[in-house]
Every structure is written in C-alpha cells, then in structure tokens.
Amino acid sequence: MGNHSDGSPNHSGTVATAGQNEVEKFQDPGIPPHRLRLADTDPKAAKRAERQVALLFGISVVGTLIFLVAYFAIDLGDDSSIATIRLQNALLGVGTAFAMLGIGTGIVHWAKALMPDHEVSEERHAIRYEEDRQAAVRIVDDIVEETGIKRRPLIRNTLLGAVALAPLPAVAIFGDLGPRPDDKLAHTMWAPQDGKRKRLTRDPDGTPIKASDVTIGSAFHVIPEGLNELEEGKLNEKAKSVVLLMRLDPASLNPSAGREEWGYNGIVAYSKICTHVGCPVALYEQQTHHLLCPCHQSTFDLTQECKVIFGPASRPLPQLPIAVDDEGYLVATSDFHEPVGPSYWERDSHERSINS
Amino acid sequence: MSAASTAEPAFVAKTKTGRITDFVDARVGGSGILREFGRKVFPDHWSFMFGEVALYSFVILLLSGTFLTFFFDPSMAETHYDGGYVPLKGVEMSVAYSSSLNISFDIRGGLFMRQVHHWAALLFVASIAVHMLRVFFTGAFRRPREMNWVVGGVLLILAMAAGFTGYSLPDDLLSGNGLRIIDGVIKSIPVIGTYISFFLFGGEFPGTAIISRLYMLHILLVPALILLMIVVHLFMVVVHKHTQYPGPGRNDNNVVGYPLGPVYAAKAGGFFFIVFGVIALMAAFFTINPIWNYGPYDPSPVSAGTQPDWYIGFVDGALRLMPGTFGDWHVEQVFFGHVFTFNVLLPALVPAGILFTVMFMYPWIERWVTKDDREHHVLDRPRNAPTRTAIGMAGFVWYCVMWAAAGSDLIATHFGVSLNDVTYWLRALFFIGPVIAFVVTKRVALALQRKDREIALHGRETGRIVRLPHGEFIEVHAPLDEYKRYKLVGFESPQVLPAVPNEHGVVTRKEKRRAFLSRWFFEDRVAPATPAELEAAHGHGHEAVEAAEGSRSLTH
Numbered sequence: 001m002g003n004h005s006d007g008s009p010n011h012s013g014t015v016a017t018a019g020q021n022e023v024e025k026f027q028d029p030g031i032p033p034h035r036l037r038l039a040d041t042d043p044k045a046a047k048r049a050e051r052q053v054a055l056l057f058g059i060s061v062v063g064t065l066i067f068l069v070a071y072f073a074i075d076l077g078d079d080s081s082i083a084t085i086r087l088q089n090a091l092l093g094v095g096t097a098f099a100m101l102g103i104g105t106g107i108v109h110w111a112k113a114l115m116p117d118h119e120v121s122e123e124r125h126a127i128r129y130e131e132d133r134q135a136a137v138r139i140v141d142d143i144v145e146e147t148g149i150k151r152r153p154l155i156r157n158t159l160l161g162a163v164a165l166a167p168l169p170a171v172a173i174f175g176d177l178g179p180r181p182d183d184k185l186a187h188t189m190w191a192p193q194d195g196k197r198k199r200l201t202r203d204p205d206g207t208p209i210k211a212s213d214v215t216i217g218s219a220f221h222v223i224p225e226g227l228n229e230l231e232e233g234k235l236n237e238k239a240k241s242v243v244l245l246m247r248l249d250p251a252s253l254n255p256s257a258g259r260e261e262w263g264y265n266g267i268v269a270y271s272k273i274c275t276h277v278g279c280p281v282a283l284y285e286q287q288t289h290h291l292l293c294p295c296h297q298s299t300f301d302l303t304q305e306c307k308v309i310f311g312p313a314s315r316p317l318p319q320l321p322i323a324v325d326d327e328g329y330l331v332a333t334s335d336f337h338e339p340v341g342p343s344y345w346e347r348d349s350h351e352r353s354i355n356s
Numbered sequence: 357m358s359a360a361s362t363a364e365p366a367f368v369a370k371t372k373t374g375r376i377t378d379f380v381d382a383r384v385g386g387s388g389i390l391r392e393f394g395r396k397v398f399p400d401h402w403s404f405m406f407g408e409v410a411l412y413s414f415v416i417l418l419l420s421g422t423f424l425t426f427f428f429d430p431s432m433a434e435t436h437y438d439g440g441y442v443p444l445k446g447v448e449m450s451v452a453y454s455s456s457l458n459i460s461f462d463i464r465g466g467l468f469m470r471q472v473h474h475w476a477a478l479l480f481v482a483s484i485a486v487h488m489l490r491v492f493f494t495g496a497f498r499r500p501r502e503m504n505w506v507v508g509g510v511l512l513i514l515a516m517a518a519g520f521t522g523y524s525l526p527d528d529l530l531s532g533n534g535l536r537i538i539d540g541v542i543k544s545i546p547v548i549g550t551y552i553s554f555f556l557f558g559g560e561f562p563g564t565a566i567i568s569r570l571y572m573l574h575i576l577l578v579p580a581l582i583l584l585m586i587v588v589h590l591f592m593v594v595v596h597k598h599t600q601y602p603g604p605g606r607n608d609n610n611v612v613g614y615p616l617g618p619v620y621a622a623k624a625g626g627f628f629f630i631v632f633g634v635i636a637l638m639a640a641f642f643t644i645n646p647i648w649n650y651g652p653y654d655p656s657p658v659s660a661g662t663q664p665d666w667y668i669g670f671v672d673g674a675l676r677l678m679p680g681t682f683g684d685w686h687v688e689q690v691f692f693g694h695v696f697t698f699n700v701l702l703p704a705l706v707p708a709g710i711l712f713t714v715m716f717m718y719p720w721i722e723r724w725v726t727k728d729d730r731e732h733h734v735l736d737r738p739r740n741a742p743t744r745t746a747i748g749m750a751g752f753v754w755y756c757v758m759w760a761a762a763g764s765d766l767i768a769t770h771f772g773v774s775l776n777d778v779t780y781w782l783r784a785l786f787f788i789g790p791v792i793a794f795v796v797t798k799r800v801a802l803a804l805q806r807k808d809r810e811i812a813l814h815g816r817e818t819g820r821i822v823r824l825p826h827g828e829f830i831e832v833h834a835p836l837d838e839y840k841r842y843k844l845v846g847f848e849s850p851q852v853l854p855a856v857p858n859e860h861g862v863v864t865r866k867e868k869r870r871a872f873l874s875r876w877f878f879e880d881r882v883a884p885a886t887p888a889e890l891e892a893a894h895g896h897g898h899e900a901v902e903a904a905e906g907s908r909s910l911t912h
Contacts, residue, residue: 024886024887024888025845025846025884025886025887026838026841026842026845026846026885026886026887028604028605028607028842028846029604029605029838029839029842030604030605031604031605031612032604032605032839071464071465074464076440076461076462076464077440085460085461085467088464088465088467088468089467089468089471089639089640090640090641091640092465092468092640093468093471093636093637093639093640093641094636094637094640096468096632096633096636096639096640097633097634097636097637097640098633099633100629100630100632100633100636101629101630101633101634101637102633103626103629104626104627104628104629104630104631104632104633105626105630106626107622107623107625107626107629108622108623108626108627108630110622110626111618111619111622111623111626112623115618115619115622116619117614117619119612119613119614120397120612120613120614120615121397121605121610121611121612122396122397122597122610122611122612123609123610124597124608124609124610124611124733127500127595127596174555177555177556177558178551178554178555178556178557178558178559178565179554179559180551180554181550181551181553181554184559184560185550185560203656204654204656221656221657223656233560235562235653235654235655236559236560236561236562236563238654238655238656239536239560239561239562239655240560242655242656272656273655276540276675276680276699276700277536277537277539277540277541277544277675277700278536278537278539278540278561279533279536279537279540279658280533280655280656280657280658282656282657282658282660283660294658294659294660294661294662294765295533295537295658295662296672296675296676297676297764297765297775297779298680308680308681310776310779311676311679311680311779312675312676312677312678312679312680312699312700312703313680313699314680314681314686314687314688314697314699315680315686315688341540342539342540342543342544342697342700343543343544343688343695343697343700344543344544344549344550344553344695344697345543345545345546345547345548345549345550345694345695346550346694346695347695348690348693348694348695349693349694352693
C-alpha cells in the first residue's frame with residue numbers, strides 16, 4: 001500500500017515476535033525540516049504582521065486611558081449608588097484588561113510571526129560528574145573525621161541532647177496564645193443568675209417572648225435576656241446560647257422520662273448550634289417538624305427530641321428546659337443539661353459534672 | 357597564555373546595549389549567567405503553560421494584595437458602619453468588616469482590586485492543581501524530578517492555606533461560618549483539640565484575636581514560604597532543564613525547543629500580560645465574594661447554599677458525606693470518658709490524608725515497582741502509561757465526588773431532586789466512582805494505543821473510497837511520513853518484572869508484593885510497532901500484523 005520511507009533495511013518475510021528477544025525499533029528521523037512562515041517569505045506579510053503588533057500595542061494605550069478616565073471622571077461621592085460603583089469597576093477592569101491584553105497579545109504575535117522560529121536542540125548535561133561526586137564524598141568524610149565526632153561519643157551525645165531540648169522554649173512561649181479551656185464550653189448564659197431565671201428574647205432585638213405569642217407552627221430565633229447589654233464577649237456568649245423556639249401540637253411531642261416538664265404547652269426550645277461542627281441549624285420545616293443544618297445537611301426530628309435522622313451529626317440537639325413566669329413570659333428554668341455545639345475531647349466528663 | 361591574550365585586541369562592544377551590558381557585567385560579573393541562560397532552550401507545549409499561569413497569578417496576588425493592605429484593618433473591635441453602602445449604615449460590626457466595605461465602596465478602584473485579588477487567588481490554586489495533573493499524567497515526576505514534585509505538592513498545600521487565611525479576613529457572615537466549621541473540626545481532634553481551638557482563637561470561638569492572627573499568616577508567613585518554595589522549584593527546573601514531549605529528534609539526552617532570548621522570553625513575558633488581562637476582565641464583569649450581601653459575622657444566622665472557596669470544597673464535601681449514625685448506632689463514641697468524634701475526624705482527615713500521601717509517595721512507588729532508576733526527560737503520553745493514567749483518573753474522580761458533595765444542596769435545588777438521594781448517590785460513588793474510573797480509563801488508554809499502532813502500521817484514513825474490480829469497496833489509507841510515525845511508535849512499553857531472589861537466593865515477601873504490583877501495572881500492554889511489523893503489514897496485508905503481536909499484548 002503505497003511507498004514508505006522508514007530507513008530500515010527490509011527484513012525477510014518472517015515476522016519477528018515482539019517480546020523477549022531484542023526488538024528492533026524505528027530509527028529517530030531527527031527534528032522535522034523547518035517550514036517557513038508567510039512572513040519569512042513575503043515582505044508584505046511581514047509588514048502586515050508588524051502593523052498588527054503595533055495596533056495591539058495601540059489598543060493597550062487606549063486601555064490605559066480608559067482606566068485613567070474611569071478613575072478620575074467617575075465620582076463616588078459620599079453615598080454613591082451601587083450602579084456608579086458597578087460602572088467604575090467595569091471600566092477600570094476593561095481598561096486594565098485592554099492595557100494588559102494589548103501588550104501581551106502584541107508581544108506574543110510579534111514572537112510568533114516575526115522572531116526566528118527555528119527549533120534548536122541542546123545537549124543535556126549530567127546533573128553531577130563522577131569526579132565531583134567522589135571529591136564531595138571525600139570532603140564530607142574528611143570534615144567528619146576532623147571534627148572527631150565519631151571518636152568522642154560524649155560530645156556527640158550531649159550535643160544531640162542539647163539540640164533536641166533547645167526548641168522546647170520556642171514551643172512553650174506560645175502558651176499565652178489562649179487561656180486554658182477549663183469548663184468554659186460547658187456553661188452558657190442561660191443559667192439562672194441570683195435565682196432569677198433568664199427570659200427568652202428575640203434575636204436580634206432582645207424583646208421578651210410571651211407564651212401566648214407562640215402559635216402552633218411558628219418558630220422563633222431566640223437569645224438570652226441581657227445578651228445585648230454585655231460589654232465584652234457578646235459574640236462568644238451568643239455563639240453558645242442561641243436557641244430555636246417552636247410550638248407543636250403537644251400530642252406529637254414524645255418527651256422521654258425526666259424531660260416531660262422541659263416544654264410548655266407544646267412549646268419547646270433547642271440549641272441552634274449544630275452538634276456536628278457548629279453551624280447554626282437555621283432551617284425549620286414546619287410540615288415535617290424537621291430541623292435542617294444548611295452547612296452539612298444534618299437533619300433533626302423535633303418529635304423525637306431532635307434525634308439525628310439524616311446527615312453527619314451524631315448527637316441530638318441539646319434541649320433548653322423552659323417554663324412561663326408570672327407575667328406570662330417564657331423563661332429558661334436552668335442551663336442546658338449538656339455542653340452545646342460540636343463535640344470535644346472533654347465533653348463527656350463535662351456533661352457528667354453538669355448532671356451530678 | 358598571557359602573551360596570547362595581549363596579542364589579541366580587547367573585545368569592544370559595538371552597540372549601546374552591548375556597552376550597557378558590558379558596564380553592568382564589569383561590576384557584577386553577570387556574563388557567565390547570561391551566557392548560560394541567554395540562549396537556553398525551552399521546549400514549547402500548551403500544557404507547559406499551567407505552571408506559568410500559577411507563577412503569574414502569584415505575582416498578581418502580591419501586587420493587588422499589597423494595595424489592599426494599605427486600607428485593610430484586621431481589628432475585631434466593634435464599630436458602627438458609617439460608609440457609602442446605605443443598607444448597612446449604623447449596623448454594628450467589626451472594624452475588619454467595616455474596612456473591607458470601605459475598600460469596596462469608598463476607595464476608588466478598591467472593589468476592582470478586591471475582585472482581582474480573589475479571582476487571582478482562585479486561579480492560583482486551580483492552575484497549580486492542573487499543572488500537577490499535567491505533571492502526573494505525563495510522568496514528569498520521574499527521576500530526577502521526584503523532589504521537585506514534592507516541592508510542588510507543598511506549594512499546593514501552601515496555596516490552599518494562603519487562600520483559606522485570606523478568605524476569612526473580611527469577617528463577613530459567610531467566612532465566619534467557615535471559621536466556625538474549622539473550629540468544630542479542630543475540636544474533634546483527640547486530646548489536644550480543645551486546647552488548639554482555644555489557642556487559635558485566643559479563647560472561646562469567635563473571640564477577638566483570630567482575624568489579626570490570620571492576617572499575619574496571610575500577608576507574612578504563608579507568602580514568604582510560597583516565595584521560598586517557588587525559588588526552590590524554579591531553581592530545580594533550571595538544574596534539570598525542562599522535560600519535553602516525545603517526538604522526532606527528541607530524546608533523554610537533548611532538549612529541543614526555542615531559545616530563551618528572544619522567542620521564548622517574549623512568549624512567556626507576553627503571557628504574563630495576557631493572564632493579567634484575563635483576570636482583569638473577570639474582575640470587571642463577574643462578582644466574586646460580595647461581602648456586603650452577607651452582612652457582618654453573627655453566630656446565629658446562616659444563609660442556605662453556603663459554599664467554601666472551591667479548593668476547600670472537597671474536605672467540606674467529605675464532611676457532608678459521612679453519616680453520623682447508622683440506625684441507632686452513633687459514629688461518635690465515648691471510650692474511658694473521652695469523646696472520639698469519628699463522624700468529623702474521619703472525613704476531615706482520611707480522604708485528604710490518603711490523597712496527599714499517595715501523591716507525595718507516588719514517584720517512589722512507581723520507581724519501586726518498575727525498578728526503573730534511569731533519568732527521564734522525555735514525557736509519556738498518558739495513553740502510553742495506561743495504569744498510571746488510570747490511577748490518576750481514579751484519584752481525580754474520587755476528589756471530584758467529594759467536591760460535588762460540597763454542593764449537594766445546590767445540586768438538589770437546581771435539578772429538583774431530593775437532597776437525601778443526592779447524598780446517597782454520592783456516598784455510593786465515593787466508593788465505586790474511582791473503581792469505574794480506573795477500569796474505563798485503562799481500557800480507553802489501551803484502545804488509543806491500539807489505534808496509534810494501527811495508524812502507524814496502516815496509515816491514516818483518507819476518506820477516499822475505492823471500488824476494486826471484483827466489486828469490493830475499500831478505504832484508501834495514506835502512509836504517515838516518518839516524523840509522524842515516529843511520534844506514534846517512539847515510546848517505551850515496560851513489561852512485567854517477575855520476582856527475583858535476593859543475594860541469599862530468597863524471594864522476599866516484599867519482592868513478591870513488588871512482582872504482584874508489576875503484574876497489575878503492566879500485564880495489559882500494547883507494544884510499540886516495529887519496522888518488521890510495518891514491513892509485514894505492507895507485504896502480507898492485515899492478517900500478518902495480527903499474528904505479529906506477542907501473546908501477552910492485545911490485538912486489535
């Protein structure tokens with residue numbers, strides 16, 4: 001089928017089996033012959049390419065001007081509208097893009113169309129030479145020998161010990177990066193203060209919630225009374241104490257032994273901090289009574305005391321025991337009976353000490 | 357010697373540029389460097405540009421990031437916003453968030469610089485990842501480049517660290533929830549987790565220290581390490597010289613391409629401006645991280661459909677895939693009064709741990725299996741290393757399944773399917789996806805090799821149909837020229853290396869394992885076509901070619 005031009009001499013008709021024997025290979029024909037471009041042969045084409053490159057550089061100049069005009073001519077003012085900022089951002093971007101792409105494409109076009117495009121071959125050199133290698137090994141040996149470290153193990157061992165211990169202060173000095181955790185994670189603001197129970201208030205404005213405000217099917221985002229008045233550590237306390245308040249038909253709740261009194265007329269309160277890695281469990285599906293964490297989709301069933309029914313969380317959401325005070329406002333009768341939020345190493349012992 | 361040098365007239369530069377070069381050289385002694393690098397040859401291929409994109413993105417990150425530091429204030433002190441963005445006027449927030457809003461709304465070009473910085477960061481990590489895929493699939497990590505592969509892997513981790521520390525700085529609601537997740541993961545670490553969390557945040561989450569600490573890491577420590585690693589990386593590239601794709605005239609002893617000056621320098625230098633221009637266009641027209649929509653960080657609200665930046669996605673996806681309970685059995689367990697949060701620990705550490713460990717070790721694994729300690733400067737086409745390519749694709753698919761899981765809620769809402777079903781499917785794909793990818797990729801690679809073989813032996817299809825006198829229709833195949841043919845046949849096809857006894861005449865268990873892996877790697881192989889086969893194909897027609905192939909190699 002047609003003539004072919006591999007240089008190898010023809011073999012006899014027998015077919016060599018590929019595999020164990022030395023298989024002859026195709027000879028490397030070398031770098032393919034160089035093919036001239038249009039601009040190499042036609043001066044007109046070369047001139048055209050030259051003009052194209054110049055045009056691209058010119059576009060870059062225009063881009064720079066667009067940027068400067070957009071920067072100085074558009075006034076953001078005091079209350080600039082989003083539209084003004086959007087316009088300025090777009091023009092600054094277009095200006096920069098033209099300025100950069102003009103230079104970039106111009107240079108690349110110049111290189112591809114006009115600069116010599118002969119592929120050349122260069123020999124690789126060995127990364128190291130045998131002579132160097134031997135000399136280096138000898139030098140290292142001599143250095144080690146002159147230190148005498150092999151003959152004097154006392155020096156070697158004390159040095160190793162000293163060097164091993166020396167970095168310890170560099171680790172220890174970071175000891176004040178944070179306080180000791182102690183049992184800070186085990187308590188929240190909900191614990192009654194001086195015998196006074198904390199009211200459940202709306203997030204974020206802090207107005208107290210009456211039991212009569214909570215209709216069946218409704219849900220409230222709740223913070224403890226007094227959170228907004230904190231001078232320090234407001235976010236720290238909020239990160240532990242946010243609560244979801246919901247009212248269901250009391251018949252659909254199935255409180256376990258000891259938790260019958262933790263709700264009020266079907267109103268229940270659960271920690272909003274996911275027991276997985278701590279995102280706020282912010283989605284309440286009214287029809288199914290499911291709580292869903294939008295970060296990793298852990299799903300908790302309100303009718304089973306917020307047991308995990310789907311997703312990566314492993315523990316139910318902690319319940320906040322609530323009651324109603326003399327004025328009809330909802331109050332927490334105690335702190336949570338377990339640490340809220342994601343699990344941690346000491347969590348179980350904290351839970352035991354809370355309940356003992 | 358001295359007589360000879362005085363006899364010759366001193367070399368005098370003739371042009372102005374030459375004189376300037378000479379002036380500088382006389383004072384810093386750069387002529388040796390220029391002689392070495394001025395005409396250094398670089399091979400050209402589009403796939404070599406990903407590393408360049410990464411380098412240029414990093415330069416753009418340094419430029420735009422420096423601008424941002426002039427206006428950003430990493431304090432977590434409380435303030436009331438009083439800037440140009442009306443909807444947030446008077447809202448209580450941290451100084452860090454307020455100054456990020458000021459950069460966006462009150463400083464001319466500030467929003468543009470923020471957008472450039474964020475887009476360049478996304479592109480930086482992406483181009484490193486694609487560059488590493490290119491290096492893996494072409495076998496560029498083989499001797500002498502194993503250590504540079506490791507440096508590249510370290511750069512990928514550093515790039516992700518730089519991205520994450522920067523992502524959290526504006527102290528907006530979205531990044532705050534990201535930090536909350538990090539805090540939850542840290543707390544799951546046995547023994548020291550709680551302490552690490554308290555030390556990192558300077559107390560309880562969120563505290564008032566984390567932003568300024570991340571800021572220091574983001575603008576000083578991490579970029580300095582990245583810069584150091586880039587210097588080491590490029591130094592080794594110079595020492596090794598660049599790899600080249602196989603082809604006529606290219607072998608392990610030479611490097612074929614364009615000289616650095618002027619062609620390659622012009623192309624590479626021009627490409628910097630092109631990368632900058634493309635990032636500027638993205639910054640002009642595509643909003644990234646509109647922090648003013650999210651509001652200041654508050655532990656209570658969260659928006660549905662929250663997403664991390666893309667490179668953290670695979671870890672977040674793994675967190676989502678792990679079930680927390682199996683029926684009534686809890687994955688989180690208490691042993692001896694201590695909590696083991698396996699439902700967080702396992703997905704956060706194990707997949708990323710496996711991916712990075714295999715990635716770092718792979719050059720040595722393959723070297724051990726193949727017993728190949730030679731230097732390789734000519735790349736493999738991915739099809740010519742079917743098992744390696746299949747391993748890479750299995751890892752890639754595994755990564756992509758976890759990545760997709762990070763958007764499981766968005767997949768569910770966009771396609772109107774059940775969120776739970778999406779998760780169940782992705783859990784199944786987590787295990788079988790890589791297996792399917794391995795098998796399919798290996799078969800495709802072998803099929804492509806067979807196709808190459810056929811083209812090398814029988815020529816390319818011309819589309820010309822000819823009717824023979826006896827009525828048969830055939831398509832005429834045109835033979836390849838020798839350069840094109842060499843590209844298809846000039847590769848190595850390693851064979852199975854059976855176990856051999858050591859010097860004591862014992863076949864060790866390790867050697868048996870190596871032999872097993874060698875069989876797994878190279879049992880299915882397609883040998884490159886030989887001149888004899890070409891001869892046979894022309895002399896005897898197609899049947900002879902079938903017979904010519906060895907018993908272990910596949911037939912077409």
